[in-house]
Amino acid sequence: MSSPKLQVAVAGLGRMGLRHARHFATLTPRAELIAVSSPVQAELDAAKREWPSVRTYLDYDELLREETGLQAVVVASATTIHAEQAIKAIEKGLHVMCEKPLSTSPEISQSVVTAYKQSIKKFPAQKVICGFSRRFDASYRDAHRRMANGDIGVPSVFRSQTCDKLDPSGFFVAYAEFSGGIFVDCSIHDIDLALWFFGEDSVVKSVTAVGITAVQPELRKHNDRDNAIGIIEFYGGKIAQLYCSRMMAAGQEDTTEIFGTEGKIAVNTQPQLNLVNLYESTGIRREIPPDYYGRFREAFITEANEFTASCLDNTPPPMRLDGAVKAVKIGCALQESLITGKKIEFDEIGRRIETAKL
Amino acid sequence: MSSPKLQVAVAGLGRMGLRHARHFATLTPRAELIAVSSPVQAELDAAKREWPSVRTYLDYDELLREETGLQAVVVASATTIHAEQAIKAIEKGLHVMCEKPLSTSPEISQSVVTAYKQSIKKFPAQKVICGFSRRFDASYRDAHRRMANGDIGVPSVFRSQTCDKLDPSGFFVAYAEFSGGIFVDCSIHDIDLALWFFGEDSVVKSVTAVGITAVQPELRKHNDRDNAIGIIEFYGGKIAQLYCSRMMAAGQEDTTEIFGTEGKIAVNTQPQLNLVNLYESTGIRREIPPDYYGRFREAFITEANEFTASCLDNTPPPMRLDGAVKAVKIGCALQESLITGKKIEFDEIGRRIETAKL
Amino acid sequence: MSSPKLQVAVAGLGRMGLRHARHFATLTPRAELIAVSSPVQAELDAAKREWPSVRTYLDYDELLREETGLQAVVVASATTIHAEQAIKAIEKGLHVMCEKPLSTSPEISQSVVTAYKQSIKKFPAQKVICGFSRRFDASYRDAHRRMANGDIGVPSVFRSQTCDKLDPSGFFVAYAEFSGGIFVDCSIHDIDLALWFFGEDSVVKSVTAVGITAVQPELRKHNDRDNAIGIIEFYGGKIAQLYCSRMMAAGQEDTTEIFGTEGKIAVNTQPQLNLVNLYESTGIRREIPPDYYGRFREAFITEANEFTASCLDNTPPPMRLDGAVKAVKIGCALQESLITGKKIEFDEIGRRIETAKL
C-alpha cells in the first residue's frame, strides 16, 4: 500500500484514451494517473470533472515538459501521431505503452523501435510496449499456455477473425481515411496472435487477400473494404487464414483457432456476453459483446496492471516491441494485396520478391 | 428382401397413432402395415388415401376377427382403452406394442401384465412392450451405456424433466380429464428413465410433489397442475428430482442428468432443433423442437424397427413390460402427493406406509 | 482520487477472509485496508508481509478499540462468531459487511438484524449487509433485470443448484460439524436468489427435502448429507427446486433457471472456465471453475466496491439485511426436513403448522 505508485499520463482522450485513463485512475492499484493531454478542450474538461486532481494539457509537449514526476506515458491519441508522441516520451527516458498500431506505416513503426533501442542504452530499465490487448486476455493466455505445453503437437494452421458489429453511422468510412485499411486496423490483432502462436521469429513466405464492400461501398474511395479474407504463408510449413469484417449483425465476433498436429484449441468460437441464456418463443438466445471493448475490457485492465508492474519492478515487459513492427508490415502487405489483387511473396530473410511487371 | 414381413395393424389414428402407422408403413422395412382401426371414419378415409392397400376398420374387434394373417398390433388409441385393446390382442397370441401408459390406473396396468404372463405360456414367442420411446433414443442409449460401463461411478442422483411448449388453445385442459394428471402423462417418461438408470428393481421409499397452475387455472377442476416438481426417494441411497411443465415458451425441453459418484452425464441440457445457429441483431439464436415428436421422432422409428425385429427373430424384447406398471404406480403416487400435499412413504417391499390420520 | 477512502478492517483471514482483504486492499480503489484480525498469528504475519502498512490484531475487540479511524468492518471469520463480531461493530456505529450466513441459527441471525435496527436510529447512515455474492454477479443481475422488466412474464418456477467439486480430503466432513448442514451452507445462496427473484416478501408454504451420503457417509454423524434435493413452496403459486451437492467431478456447477409464464432465463447452464475449447482425440472439452471463488471472483470484487460506495456516498445498501435471516430460516427448515424426512408447513403469516405427533 505504501510503496510508491507509478506516475502515469495518458495522451489522447478519445474512445480508447478515456478507457485507458480510467483503467489507470481506478483499476490499477499500483499506478496513479497524474496528467492527461488532448487537443480537445471538452475532453480535458470532462477529465477534470472525473478526476479533479489530474492535470490537463492541450499540448502534449507541454505535458512532457511540465510533469517532472512523470514516469510513464500511455499513448492513445490518433493513430497518425502515435509514433511521434511515443518517440518523444521514449527520448525522455519514460516508460511507454502505445496503443496499436505504432503507425500504419512500417517505416514509421520501425522508427519507434529504433528510438527505443537507442534510448534503452541510456535508460536500461525503460519499458516500451505496443498494446496488443489480446495477449492479456485470460482465454488467449490459456490457449497459448496449452500450445506451448505441447498439448496440440506442432501448431500448423491458424485461423482468426476480427469482425466488428455493423455501425450504420458511417463512422468507419471516415475512419478508413487514416486507419491504414481493414487489415492494418482490424486484423493486426490476428496477425500479432499468429506471430505469438507460431513464434515471433516466423518468416512470412507470401500473403494474398481479397475483399468486398458489401455494406459500405464508400470505403472504396479510401482503398478499403468492409469484408476481407487473407492468407499468410510462413516458411516452415505454417499457414494462417484471416477474416476481417465490419458487417456483423450480432456484435463483436473475434474468434481464433489453432490447429496442431495433435489437437486444436478454439478461442471464443461460441461468443457470449455473459452466462445468461434466454428461452423465448423464437428459441434460445444469447447476446454477445457489442464491441471490442465489451469483449476485451478485462484484458485492457490486466495490460495496465502488468505494464505498471513491469515498470515498477523492472521486470521484462509482457511482449517484444519489434513484433509490433512485423505485424504492421504484414498488415500493410495484406492490404496491398487486397487492393492490387496480387499475391506478394518474400524470400527466407524477409525481402520482398518482385514479380515480373505485368 | 424376400424374407416375410411382420404383418402389423395399428389401433387408433390420432396424433400418435397416425405417426406409428406411418413408421410401420414406410420406415420399418421388415414390417408391413396391413390394417388400421379408428372410431373416426374421417381418419380411416385419410388412411385409405395414404395407403390404398391397407384395410380400415371402425371396430377394433372386427379388425382382430377379420385379419387372419395379422401378427402384431400397435395400440395407439385413447389411453382409456389401451389396456382393453392390448389385452384382446394378447389373448389372441399377437405381438403388442402399446403406447404409454398402459393405463392411468396401476391396477388396470397390472391387468395387462397379468394377461401377458398368462398368454405367454401358450405363445412362448409372444412379445408385448409398452413404448417408452426415450429408451430408443440414441443419446439416452449412449448415456445408459456409459453409466453401465461405470464411467460415472455409482449413479446416485437423477434429475429429469418433461416440459412441453405452452399450447394456448386449451387442449391440455380438456386432455387433463383423462390423462391421469401431469405426473402420469408427462413425467412417466422420466420415471421410466429413473428406473432404467437406477435399476428396474429399485424400490421407492417416498414420493413428494408440489405444483401450481401458472397459466391454466382451469386444470384444477381436473385435479391437475401445469407445473409440478416431484421427488422420488429410493431405498439404497438414490434420489430423483422431476419437473414437468406445460408452459415452455421456446419448445420442448426434455433434459436429463445422471449424477454419479465419479461423474455426471447430461442429456439434452442444450436443446436444439438442428445444427444451425442464427446470428442476428438481437444475438445468437437457435430453435428447439416444438414438441415431443420433434425431439424423439428417430427414437419412435427405432422402436418400430426393433420391435419388429424382436417379433420376427424371436429375440428378447427391448424392455420389460412390468416396468411400465411400476412407472404408472410411481406417477400416480406423485400425482396424489401433488393434490393432497402429503408425502407418501413405502416400506422396503413396496407397501405403502399409512401415516396417522390428521 | 483525492477524496477520502473508506477505512476498512477485515476480521478473519481464512480462505474467504484473505480474499476479502485482498479485494479491499488492491481492487477497491475507494477503500483502504487499514487493519486485520485473526486468532492465528501465522495469518497475521502473512498479512503483514503482504501489506506492511496494515495493522494486525490477534484480538478482534482490541482492533475495534484501537482503530479509531475505522469506518467499516468486513466480518469473514468462522461462521460461529459472525453474529457476535458483526453486532460489536454495529454497536460502534461502523458499517458492516458480514459473510454469509449471519449465523446457522435463525434466532442468532435475527439478533444481528435487531442490533442493526437499534443502532441505525443513532447512526442513520450506517450500512450493514450480509454478503450474498451472487447478487453482484453480472449474469445474475442481467437475469434479474430482464425478469423485472417482464421479459418472462410472471416468474413461477425457480430451479437452482449449488454443487461443489468433490473434495476427497475429508474437509467437508470436519466442516459439517459447524456449517449448519448442506442446505444452510450451500443452498443458502439459491434460497437468497429465490427470494430475490420471487420477491423478498414471499411467504413460504412448505419445505421438503431428501438426501443421501453417496461419497462421504461420515457426514451422517453431523446430521448432514453430501447430496440433497429440496422443494420450497411459496404462497401465491410459486415453487422452487433446489439441489446441493459436494460430489461434482468437473468443478463448481452453480446453475439457476427462472421459468416464467412467457419465457425462461437460464444462468450458467453451460458452465465454463473461460472461452477456450479443446479439441482432442477424445472429443471437445472445456474446463469449468474448480470452486465457488473461481466462478464468483468478479462478483466479490463488485460487492467490495459497491459496499464501499454505499458507505461513502450514503446511498441505499445493495440488499436488505432481513432477507439474510429469512434465508437462514428456510435453510434450517430444509435441513430439518432432510434429517427427519417430514414435510414442514407454514401458515400465511409464516408460523409453522405443527402436524399431529406420529
Add this chain to the structure above:
Amino acid sequence: MSSPKLQVAVAGLGRMGLRHARHFATLTPRAELIAVSSPVQAELDAAKREWPSVRTYLDYDELLREETGLQAVVVASATTIHAEQAIKAIEKGLHVMCEKPLSTSPEISQSVVTAYKQSIKKFPAQKVICGFSRRFDASYRDAHRRMANGDIGVPSVFRSQTCDKLDPSGFFVAYAEFSGGIFVDCSIHDIDLALWFFGEDSVVKSVTAVGITAVQPELRKHNDRDNAIGIIEFYGGKIAQLYCSRMMAAGQEDTTEIFGTEGKIAVNTQPQLNLVNLYESTGIRREIPPDYYGRFREAFITEANEFTASCLDNTPPPMRLDGAVKAVKIGCALQESLITGKKIEFDEIGRRIETAKL
C-alpha cells in the same frame, strides 16, 4: 404400399457403395435393390449373404445387359470410373445417381453432362444427379431456406471447411494418387455449397490456395497436402474461404458459415455426436462424429429417398447436374494454385486469364 418400386442397382461395393446399397435395400421404402456389381468377389459374396435375392455381378457391363427390369443405377465405384459407368447407364436411358465427383477431370466430368443432355432428348423423364450429400442435410437445408428467405440480407462471405479426422494408417497417402487432391476430394462439398448459397450461376473471378504437409509429408509425391486453405473470389462482390484438412484430432469437423449483409447463419460450428455431455474430472466433454458418414448418414438416406421419388414421380431432380462440373473445375483450379503457388484469374465469362510467363 402396392405401388411399384424403383428397381435399383449399385455399382461398387467399397465403403460408400456398400452404404448406398444398404440405404436402397432397407431405408428407401419406394426402392428395391435388385443387383450390385463389384470387381471384388468377396464384396459380392458379402452382399449375397446380406441380401440373398440381390443379383451380383463382377462385370458392370454384364449387369447392364442382364438386368432388363433395371430403372436406376447408383454409381459408387472408384472415382476413376465414375464417369464411364455413369455414361453407360445414361446411354441406356437409366436414371443415375453418381457419387461425387463425376471425375477429377473437368473435361471428363463435362462429358457426363454432355451424355445426359444428349440422352434426355430420347428419355425425357431421365434423372441424373451427382450426389452432393450436404444438400440433403436438414441443417444445411434449414440454412439455405433462411438465406433464400432473405433472413440474412445479401449473402456475401462464405466460409466452409471439410476437416477429416487424422487417419494414421496412411490410407490417404495411397488414396491421394487418384483422389484429384484435397481440394477436389474434400473441398468439393464446400465449393458446391458456395455455389448453392451464392447461386449456381456465380462466376469465379479468381482462386488462390496454399497448403502444408504437417502430418503426412509423403503426400507431396502425389502433389497433395494434408492441410490447405483456399480463397474463391466471385464476380458480383462475393468471396469464399475454404479450409480442408486430414489432421483433426477429435473427429469430423465440417462447418459452414454464411455471412450476409444483415446476419449470419452458422452450420455445425459446435460439432457433436449426439445430445450427451460428459462431466468428468477433466471438465465437460462431448464426442463428435468420427467421419463424414457419422455426420451425414441421414443426408445420404434422404438423398436415396428423394432421388427415388424424383425418378418414380418424374419430378425435377433435387439438383442440377452441371453444377457438379463447375465444382470440379473450381476444385481443380484451387488444387493447381495450391501446387504452383500462383493465383489463377478468370474473366467474366469464365475464361482463364493467362498471366505473363514468369
